[in-house]
Amino acid sequence: MESAAVEIDGLVKRYGRTTAIDGLTLTARRGEVTAILGPNGAGKTSTIEICEGFRQADGGVVRVLGLDPARPELRARVGVMLQAGGVPPAARAGEWLRLVSRFYARPLDPAALLDRLGLTGHARTPYRRLSGGQQQRISLAAAVIGRPELVFLDEPSAGLDPQARHACWDLVGDLRRAGVSVVLTTHHMDEAEKLADHVVIIDRGRVVAEGSPATLTGAERQLRFRARPGLNLDELLTGLPDGSAAKESPAGHYIIEGPASAGVGPELLATVTAWCAAEGVTADDLSIERRTLEDVFLELTGRELR
Numbered sequence: 400m401e402s403a404a405v406e407i408d409g410l411v412k413r414y415g416r417t418t419a420i421d422g423l424t425l426t427a428r429r430g431e432v433t434a435i436l437g438p439n440g441a442g443k444t445s446t447i448e449i450c451e452g453f454r455q456a457d458g459g460v461v462r463v464l465g466l467d468p469a470r471p472e473l474r475a476r477v478g479v480m481l482q483a484g485g486v487p488p489a490a491r492a493g494e495w496l497r498l499v500s501r502f503y504a505r506p507l508d509p510a511a512l513l514d515r516l517g518l519t520g521h522a523r524t525p526y527r528r529l530s531g532g533q534q535q536r537i538s539l540a541a542a543v544i545g546r547p548e549l550v551f552l553d554e555p556s557a558g559l560d561p562q563a564r565h566a567c568w569d570l571v572g573d574l575r576r577a578g579v580s581v582v583l584t585t586h587h588m589d590e591a592e593k594l595a596d597h598v599v600i601i602d603r604g605r606v607v608a609e610g611s612p613a614t615l616t617g618a619e620r621q622l623r624f625r626a627r628p629g630l631n632l633d634e635l636l637t638g639l640p641d642g643s644a645a646k647e648s649p650a651g652h653y654i655i656e657g658p659a660s661a662g663v664g665p666e667l668l669a670t671v672t673a674w675c676a677a678e679g680v681t682a683d684d685l686s687i688e689r690r691t692l693e694d695v696f697l698e699l700t701g702r703e704l705r
């Protein structure tokens with residue numbers, strides 16, 4: 400049987416007295432986009448860098464395309480986009496990409512890739528003079544130019560403007576269609592929802608949830624609206640069917656869930672709007688939607704800053 404793109408079992412990584420990764424187990428399947436999400440310091444970059452062979456694990460087993468990450472033959476088969484560039488500051492963008500392309504047997508055309516990422520006009524600019532977002536795009540281009548089987552992208556769209564972010568998403572979509580396995584980290588929940596087949600949420604170095612975006616967010620819908628903070632939700636709940644739930648999170652944002660059997664139906668909607676009218680409350684942006692990945696993420700990892 401063909402091995403998974405990445406297989407991690409019981410991974411442990413310590414930095415002095417800090418346990419950054421604490422028994423993490425996950426599988427990234429071949430041909431899929433796997434997104435690793437987690438708050439700052441959750442252990443995403445450490446995990447990716449161990450898979451890339453840049454860091455040593457303190458425990459557990461990691462296999463990349465079925466091999467130990469330190470195996471040199473993986474260099475030609477795996478593309479890597481680091482969080483911190485990895486490009487010499489004086490290298491001109493176009494020359495750097497041409498140089499990187501020579502390490503591979505069947506590279507993509509550097510000029511076409513530059514064009515694709517909107518960098519043709521910057522081909523002769525030294526890397527250090529590029530903007531942060533342009534540098535990101537060069538790193539992304541370098542990660543994919545060798546037509547890898549597997550690509551690791553650590554926060555690929557961090558610092559990109561909306562146009563560049565869409566170009567990045569398109570590129571990841573193309574990689575997936577070409578059968579390339581992609582493992583990426585991101586803080587953008589919409590990015591994970593849009594791109595990923597499989598989402599892994601980690602916190603304090605452990606997996607706290609995983610599944611497809613649809614599985615994680617569930618099928619149940621919620622009624623949401625904005626109104627003045629501090630509405631008396633206990634009073635509202637007395638008029639709703641048993642098993643309903645109501646919460647204010649954050650202040651002034653209200654979420655009402657119906658009972659598991661019925662969800663949010665027309666009666667619940669009518670009851671809530673009638674209650675608002677009786678209380679003199681104007682409910683803004685009233686909508687009935689599924690939970691977002693961001694809701695799930697915040698429920699699992701909390702709201703305190705890391």
Ligand SMILES: Nc1ncnc2c1ncn2[C@@H]1O[C@H](COP(=O)(O)OP(=O)(O)OP(=O)(O)O)[C@@H](O)[C@H]1O
Pocket residue numbers: 414417418419437438439440441442443444445446
């Ligand atoms: N070289 C290092 N030396 C000491 N501690 C480190 C080192 N690298 C990471 N850490 C610590 O390990 C933990 C995990 O860091 P890591 O960079 O893997 O998290 P992350 O999920 O990628 O965070 P972010 O979202 O902020 O990029 C953090 O507590 C961090 O401070």
